[in-house]
Amino acid sequence: MSRSRTEILQDIGSVKESTAQRRVGRVSKKAQLLEDNNRETKEISRAVMRHPDTEVIQQLEFTRQRMAEEFGNMSDEALTWLLGGSSEMSRGGFQDSSTKTAAQKFREFLEADPGTIPPQRLITGIETIGTAMGYRAIHASWVEPPFTPQTSDQQMMDDKIQEIMKDKLTRPIGDIYTARGKDDIAKELTKPTPSYEGHIITGEQEDVSSASENEEEDQLPRKSLDSRKFRSEVRKGFPSWIGAAVEGGIEIRGHTSGTCPLTLAAIDGLCSSGKGPRSTWLDDKSNFESLAGALTVAPFQRGDYHTIAETAAGVNHYLVERAIKKGEDIENTPLQPYDAFKYGMSMLVKASSNDKALQTDNLSIREAIQEQSEVVISRTKKIDSKMKEYNPQKPQEFYEDAPKKSRSFKSKLIEVVGHKEKDYEDGYEADVEKSHSSRFSGFKEKLKQTYKERDNSHKVDLDDGYEADNERHSY
Numbered sequence: 001m002s003r004s005r006t007e008i009l010q011d012i013g014s015v016k017e018s019t020a021q022r023r024v025g026r027v028s029k030k031a032q033l034l035e036d037n038n039r040e041t042k043e044i045s046r047a048v049m050r051h052p053d054t055e056v057i058q059q060l061e062f063t064r065q066r067m068a069e070e071f072g073n074m075s076d077e078a079l080t081w082l083l084g085g086s087s088e089m090s091r092g093g094f095q096d097s098s099t100k101t102a103a104q105k106f107r108e109f110l111e112a113d114p115g116t117i118p119p120q121r122l123i124t125g126i127e128t129i130g131t132a133m134g135y136r137a138i139h140a141s142w143v144e145p146p147f148t149p150q151t152s153d154q155q156m157m158d159d160k161i162q163e164i165m166k167d168k169l170t171r172p173i174g175d176i177y178t179a180r181g182k183d184d185i186a187k188e189l190t191k192p193t194p195s196y197e198g199h200i201i202t203g204e205q206e207d208v209s210s211a212s213e214n215e216e217e218d219q220l221p222r223k224s225l226d227s228r229k230f231r232s233e234v235r236k237g238f239p240s241w242i243g244a245a246v247e248g249g250i251e252i253r254g255h256t257s258g259t260c261p262l263t264l265a266a267i268d269g270l271c272s273s274g275k276g277p278r279s280t281w282l283d284d285k286s287n288f289e290s291l292a293g294a295l296t297v298a299p300f301q302r303g304d305y306h307t308i309a310e311t312a313a314g315v316n317h318y319l320v321e322r323a324i325k326k327g328e329d330i331e332n333t334p335l336q337p338y339d340a341f342k343y344g345m346s347m348l349v350k351a352s353s354n355d356k357a358l359q360t361d362n363l364s365i366r367e368a369i370q371e372q373s374e375v376v377i378s379r380t381k382k383i384d385s386k387m388k389e390y391n392p393q394k395p396q397e398f399y400e401d402a403p404k405k406s407r408s409f410k411s412k413l414i415e416v417v418g419h420k421e422k423d424y425e426d427g428y429e430a431d432v433e434k435s436h437s438s439r440f441s442g443f444k445e446k447l448k449q450t451y452k453e454r455d456n457s458h459k460v461d462l463d464d465g466y467e468a469d470n471e472r473h474s475y
Contacts (some may be wrong), residue, residue: 001360001362002360002361002362002363002398003061003259003358003360003361004062005363005367005371005372006372007042008357008361008363008365008368009040009044009047009189009368009369009372009447010043011042011357011363012046012050012308013042013043013045013046013047013050013374014043014046015042015046015154015422016279017224017398022382025081029056032232032248033249033379034246034251035357036379037249037251037376037379037380038077038251038252038340040076040372040375040376041251041301041308041376042301042302042347044298044345044348044369044373044376045297045298045299045302045308045348046066046298046302046374047303047352047365047369048293048294048298048352048369049119049120049123049124049298049299049302050118050119050120050353050473051119051352051353051355051357051365051367052123052351052352052353053290053294053350053351053352053353053354054118055281055287055290055292056293056294056351056352057119057122058125058278058292059271059278059281059287059291060119060122060123060173060281060291061114061122061297062271062278062279062281063079063126063267063270063271064109064110064117064122064125064126064151064277065114065274066270066273067110067129068110068111069128070160070270071105071110071160071276072089072110072111072435073155073296074153074156074157074160075153076101076103076104076107077151077154078101078153078154078155078156078157079102079103079106079157080101080102080128081136081146081149081153081154081157081439082133082136082157082161083102083103083128083129083160084132084133084136084144084145085105085132085133085134085135085140085143085144085395086129086131086132086135086142086143087102087144088143088222089305090299090355091237093124093128093135094106094109094125095126099327103138106129109125113378113456114222119250120407121295123201123295123298123299124299126246126267127153127263127295127296127299128297129266130149130264130267130270130295131259131262131263131266131292133164133165133262133263133266134165134259134262134263134265134266135259136157136158136161137161137165137169137262137265138262141404145363147384150438161266162421164266164269164273165168165265165266165269166269167325167393168265168266168268168269168322169265169271169410170261170265170317170321170322170325171216171259171321173256173257173258173261173313173317173418174459176257176317176332176333176334176387177241177255177256177313177387178387178389179234179240179241179386179387179388179389179390180241180255180256180387181389182231182234182389183230183231183234183241183242183255184228184229184230184255185200185229185230185231186229187292189229189443196231198236199231199232199233199243200230200231200232201229201230201231201232201242201243201246201252202227202228202229202230203228203229203230203242203254203255204227204253205226205227205253207303209403214439224384228253228254228255230242230243230252230255231243233386234385234388234389235386235390235398236384238385239383239384240384240385240386241256241334241337241367241385242253242255242334242385243254243307243383243385244337244338244383244384244385245309245337245341245383245385247337247383248337248338248380248383250307250309250337250341250380250445251307251309251337252306252307252309253304253305253306253307253310253394254305255310256310256312256314256317256340257300257306257307257310257311257313258299258314259305259314259319260292260296260306260311260314260315260317260318261314261317261321263295263296263314264288264292264296264314264315265318267282267291267295268282268288268318268322270367275414283322285319288319289315289319289346289347289348289350290351291351292315292351293344293347293348293349293350293351293352294351295309295313296356297311297312297315297344297347297348297351298348298351305345308338308341308344308345308348309338309341309344310340311344312335312340312343312344312430313334313335313340314348315343315344315347316335316340317332317350318341320332324411334387335454336383336384336387337343337385338381338382338383339382340381341377341380342377345373345377346373347375348369348373349366349369349370349373352365352366352368352369352427353365353465386398397466402412460465
């Protein structure tokens with residue numbers, strides 16, 4: 001008997017037993033619409049990871065082969081330092097256990113025969129290493145120390161990572177979503193008299209979960225991500241990216257993903273430096289989107305690290321930046337939450353298998369995911385957000401692209417702000433000056449290879465919004 005799309009996805013996208021047991025009695029803090037969308041998009045994500053497209057599987061195997069070629073002969077010390085780039089928060093990565101070290105597990109992963117690793121394990125293993133490479137490439141200070149190489153073996157690994165990724169790193173995503181840094185108001189709220197008094201949106205982690213099928217406890221992340229506090233408006237009457245997403249029925253967790261472009265840069269560097277037809281497969285944008293759907297969009301959603309819209313914004317950022325570096329005459333403009341969500345769902349469809357789960361099904365897996373995606377998207381709506389931070393010295397720049405506002409209305413807004421009338425003040429002024437970030441030692445010099453030196457008032461902010469400070473561990 002043929003099954004409906006719902007029955008197919010409930011079968012192949014069902015939650016694993018340990019996760020189901022852990023969530024018994026859990027009371028969701030999400031509104032019902034967001035809870036429904038969360039459940040169904042996680043079903044889709046699990047289905048994609050368990051049943052990816054054949055071409056995607058072949059590219060994943062090629063990526064694993066490239067990792068083996070580059071890292072297989074390195075020492076355990078070098079591998080351990082690499083893994084430290086994402087080990088604390090990886091969803092299904094390589095952790096020490098009572099019988100094996102993380103480096104030994106990684107080496108076994110690299111040496112396994114092609115086709116013997118389940119697709120979801122292949123995905124989480126490669127994503128873990130790609131993310132680790134990305135964070136080590138910028139010498140991130142929120143990962144496992146030492147942040148910079150301290151031994152000759154660690155230096156050898158660092159040199160290898162820099163060589164692979166030197167032409168692939170992009171501008172920080174915060175350069176495009178300029179209000180992104182200010183949207184996170186957690187630190188502001190700790191002040192005795194916070195300047196932001198508007199509605200606060202909380203990005204809660206569902207639980208500490210693995211994005212793989214493994215039920216072993218050592219596969220769970222070692223540390224939990226804390227909840228996030230976001231402003232709902234950039235200024236009064238102008239929703240933030242987070243505010244617009246929630247108002248439109250779109251899930252949020254940690255804002256637009258800055259991790260995703262780093263992960264994709266590592267994978268792109270590994271593949272393009274290889275040999276054979278698979279080394280150029282990612283040159284095609286559509287192919288890259290298929291891989292990104294399986295490698296980042298699905299596991300980030302499944303592992304409760306980034307939502308589909310947030311990760312899709314990161315994918316778009318990387319691909320547009322890559323095209324610009326190749327000489328294409330295009331502009332990198334931020335995606336609205338609704339557009340990012342639709343883009344992310346389309347990548348999940350592309351990444352999925354076109355086979356049938358059961359021969360008696362009328363729908364293929366991809367067709368079932370396509371139909372369910374359309375249902376989920378139909379529950380959401382497009383709310384325009386303000387992704388540009390307010391500059392009190394140049395208020396007209398903030399209002400010039402105000403959505404659905406007439407020219408006369410914009411002029412009045414500019415005039416009002418110029419006179420500092422309180423009707424349009426929310427007290428949360430944007431600091432135009434961005435300080436340098438010491439946590440990315442030497443990274444600006446690497447960016448000079450591709451981009452001209454920026455104004456000294458801009459900071460290189462490649463973190464994912466999960467603050468890199470001593471008060472909380474983050475990834």
